[in-house]
Amino acid sequence: MDKAQKDLHARYQQMVKEATPQPNRWKNLVMAFITGGVICTIGQLFYNLFEVIEPSRLETTAVTQAAMIALGAIATGLGLYDWLAERGGMGAAIPVTGFSNTVTAAAMEFKREGYILGMGTKMFVIAGPVLVYGILSGFVVSLLRAVLTGSLF
Amino acid sequence: MEAKRLGLQTVVFRQAPCIVGCSTIAGPKEGEGNLGSYIDTLVDDPLMGQPTPEKAERMLLYQACQDALAKANLTEDDMQLFIGGDLLNQIISSSYCARDLGIPFLGIYGACSSIVEGLGLGALIVDGDYADSVLVATSSHYQASERQFRYPIELNIQHKKSNQWTVTGAAAAVLSKTRTGPKITMATFGRVLDYGIRSPNDMGAAMAPAAADTLCRHFQDTGTSPGDYDLILTGDLAAVGQKLFVQLVKESDYTLDSKHMDVGAAIYKPEQRSGAGGSGCACSAIGILGYVVKEMLEGKLERVLAIATGALFSPVSNQQGDSIAGIAHAVVIEA
Numbered sequence: 001m002d003k004a005q006k007d008l009h010a011r012y013q014q015m016v017k018e019a020t021p022q023p024n025r026w027k028n029l030v031m032a033f034i035t036g037g038v039i040c041t042i043g044q045l046f047y048n049l050f051e052v053i054e055p056s057r058l059e060t061t062a063v064t065q066a067a068m069i070a071l072g073a074i075a076t077g078l079g080l081y082d083w084l085a086e087r088g089g090m091g092a093a094i095p096v097t098g099f100s101n102t103v104t105a106a107a108m109e110f111k112r113e114g115y116i117l118g119m120g121t122k123m124f125v126i127a128g129p130v131l132v133y134g135i136l137s138g139f140v141v142s143l144l145r146a147v148l149t150g151s152l153f
Numbered sequence: 154m155e156a157k158r159l160g161l162q163t164v165v166f167r168q169a170p171c172i173v174g175c176s177t178i179a180g181p182k183e184g185e186g187n188l189g190s191y192i193d194t195l196v197d198d199p200l201m202g203q204p205t206p207e208k209a210e211r212m213l214l215y216q217a218c219q220d221a222l223a224k225a226n227l228t229e230d231d232m233q234l235f236i237g238g239d240l241l242n243q244i245i246s247s248s249y250c251a252r253d254l255g256i257p258f259l260g261i262y263g264a265c266s267s268i269v270e271g272l273g274l275g276a277l278i279v280d281g282d283y284a285d286s287v288l289v290a291t292s293s294h295y296q297a298s299e300r301q302f303r304y305p306i307e308l309n310i311q312h313k314k315s316n317q318w319t320v321t322g323a324a325a326a327v328l329s330k331t332r333t334g335p336k337i338t339m340a341t342f343g344r345v346l347d348y349g350i351r352s353p354n355d356m357g358a359a360m361a362p363a364a365a366d367t368l369c370r371h372f373q374d375t376g377t378s379p380g381d382y383d384l385i386l387t388g389d390l391a392a393v394g395q396k397l398f399v400q401l402v403k404e405s406d407y408t409l410d411s412k413h414m415d416v417g418a419a420i421y422k423p424e425q426r427s428g429a430g431g432s433g434c435a436c437s438a439i440g441i442l443g444y445v446v447k448e449m450l451e452g453k454l455e456r457v458l459a460i461a462t463g464a465l466f467s468p469v470s471n472q473q474g475d476s477i478a479g480i481a482h483a484v485v486i487e488a
Contacts, residue, residue, distance in 0.1 A: 009349035016350065016358040019396040021314040028311075076307050085309030086426070093309045101309045109305035112205045126308060 028089050035088025039095045043068050065096055072100030077108070102126040157280075160374025162341050162367075169336040169487075170279035170328045173286075174225025177443040178217045179322030179435065180295075186421045186431075191443040192322070193220060199296065199321045206296035210239065211246040213323040214292035215253055221288065221325035225332075232256045232327070233284035236275050238267030239292045239434055240319075241301060246292050256288060264463030265360075265389050266343075267291040268324065268438035269482040273340035275328040276484070285329060292323035293433030302353065302468055313354045315393045316428035317417060324438035335449045339485040341374065343367035345465060347478040353464075353471055357394020357417070357429055360462035363479035364390060365401035367460055371483050372407060379412045382485075383454045386445060388437025388461035389417035391430030416440030437461035441486070449488040457486045 184195035235256035237247030251258035
């Protein structure tokens, strides 16, 4: 690419930047805070409920996670979660319900190409990177902790 | 014999093929939009009772073709060519529609510019006496496009304000030189321009330079100016793209003012949450074969320059870091 073309592209990028409406960051921030907060409050309610039945912390956490994942999947199936995310942004994407949504949405979408080559292959098409890099960073952090503290647990 | 070419990129149709019949069809969201009253058939179910949006899209396309033929009082057997294009991989909507129609088929791909590419090619063929009647049609479907170019429908995405919403619908036109109707008198086929836009969220910005280039070329080739047209219609630049388009055209010393309308920016109402506006093959096609043709038949428009723009990229080229090129074709339609 010659210099004239580079300059043209740079100038055009500037024009595009000026023509593109900026997102309302404060509104998005507040909406994300409320949406994420409500989802987490529901999670806490589940936790408190399960704690009564099974007081072990590990077990209660696991069951709460499972319940929230199920809730996210059901909301996705009912077509509610994309509506929520359109308004709540990252507040809906970051909690585990959002993760559940990525898997469910892909499963719903690709079921049309069959259960094996469609849904089976593409279910993690969005969630895949989260798993890969989630596990990788978990491993690195655990390794660092093991080295620094001299203990695996 | 008068010249059939003008300047660098424009062709003139001396026998001016007519749009003897045309039809548009779209989904409920488009029906509720600003151009709803210009769409011939509105369907309640965007899936048309089909299990997949791909199957629904080709049904929409087939229906538009049949309706256009019926309006022209013609049948498939009267058509010597079918020119069709759509957005789906390997233009399957058009191919399967051609299979069902049984008309000799020329498949084209100009992304969202397909309708004008088709009308231009059809007019060339009819004007050149290579066919008496040609059927031209395009389609697009929101759900089918989303899954091919972007994400699953139900995914937790907060759309950007520059995002565009693919129009669910189809449009078809029968071109013939033997009867009356709006005439196609000129076509300007555009160059592919790439100004280095990389984000598929900025498709209007990727296409605006091509639209401005084709428009200015058309003015230079034909010696016309915006004042010679009642309306200069662009296909699907939408809110962001049309702003850039007007700016770029102004740099070439042409002022469009109120002469310009962009179908993408006009098709949906602001409360329909469609980002910058509509896009897709059906967007420009509904604008031209719905809005323009109807206004012409009512005598409200005489001479229109219709430009349809396409963003040329694939999800693979995009992921591999290639920028998005744009193309624009123009036709002059006269009442």
